[in-house]
Structure formats: structure tokens, C-alpha cells
Amino acid sequence: MAGNYYPNNSTFLQIGESVQWSLGVVNNMGSVQYVSIRVKLGNQTINPPNDTLSTPSPSPLIAEFKQFMSDNGTWQTPFVWQIANYTTTPDGHITIRTIVINNATYGIQGSVTCQSMSSCNLRMIFELWTWNVDNADFQIGWLSGNQQRIAGLQLWFNLAPGVSHR
Numbered sequence: 370m371a372g373n374y375y376p377n378n379s380t381f382l383q384i385g386e387s388v389q390w391s392l393g394v395v396n397n398m399g400s401v402q403y404v405s406i407r408v409k410l411g412n413q414t415i416n417p418p419n420d421t422l423s424t425p426s427p428s429p430l431i432a433e434f435k436q437f438m439s440d441n442g443t444w445q446t447p448f449v450w451q452i453a454n455y456t457t458t459p460d461g462h463i464t465i466r467t468i469v470i471n472n473a474t475y476g477i478q479g480s481v482t483c484q485s486m487s488s489c490n491l492r493m494i495f496e497l498w499t500w501n502v503d504n505a506d507f508q509i510g511w512l513s514g515n516q517q518r519i520a521g522l523q524l525w526f527n528l529a530p531g532v533s534h535r
Contacts, residue, residue: 374524381529384452388526393445394497396438398511403500404444405507408432410465411523412481413490418509418521425509426494426521429479432470447471450493452528463489463528483528495522 409428454467483489497520498507510519
């Protein structure tokens, strides 16, 4: 059942308010896999991962978690995060500057902007990437026969009005 993703079951978050999630991956590929979960921050105008074109979201990359997984293995990792800092321009645009994930602070490159605090609809985007031996690099998703498959998840939230930025 989906629910209780946010404190007080509200998607309106205060600056510095801690959100606790758990990320999980299961490997049913038939062999050991090297996987990456890429965490991105998006607003309502940035595209999510595209299943049809097998392309990642152009949202700025915040953090990446990598793990070798045995066949039929599972990987679960805590994901505790909070918006640590944002700035406001004279015309009212809000720009997210830093996020804390699992006690590490990440600056946002290519910062995500909202038109105003009242319309600051944001989302955490999670993409599954796998190691491609032939290319010696990570690829979004995985190959299933000759077809590229991708897996992504996005969870929406808002900055609560009236919060002070740090």
C-alpha cells in the first residue's frame, strides 16, 4: 500500500525536515550485476525517464549509489534526505541549492527552479542503471535480449510556504 512516504503524510516539506525512505533492487538477470541508483531532482517542467526512447531524465544528478548484486540477490539501502538550502530571486523564483542525503551534503549543479513558493512542485527521480560490459560503462536500465528496458521512480513533493531559507 502506498502511503506514509512523507512526515505527517504531507507532501509539503519544511526546509531541514527529514524524510526517510528505503530503496530496494532485486536482481533476476541470471548473473551477477553491477547496478547504480541515480538520484535526481526535478521540477514539473523537467522530463522524467522515457520508457519508449530508453533515455534518462535530464534532471540534475544529485547522488549515486552503486552495488554489486548476486543473481537473485536483493539490495536495500536507507535514503534519508532533506532540502537544506534554497535561494529566492527578486522576482520570486525559488532555486534549490543543497540537499542532505544520508548525512552527506550535495550541491545541486544546474539547480532546479520554481516560479514561486506557492508553485514549487518538485520530485525526487530514481533511475536504475546497470553496467554494460561491452561499453565498459553504465547504461540506463538493462538489456533484455535485444531490447533496452528501464526502471524509474518519481515521488513528488512541495516546499511548505512560509519557510525561511538558510
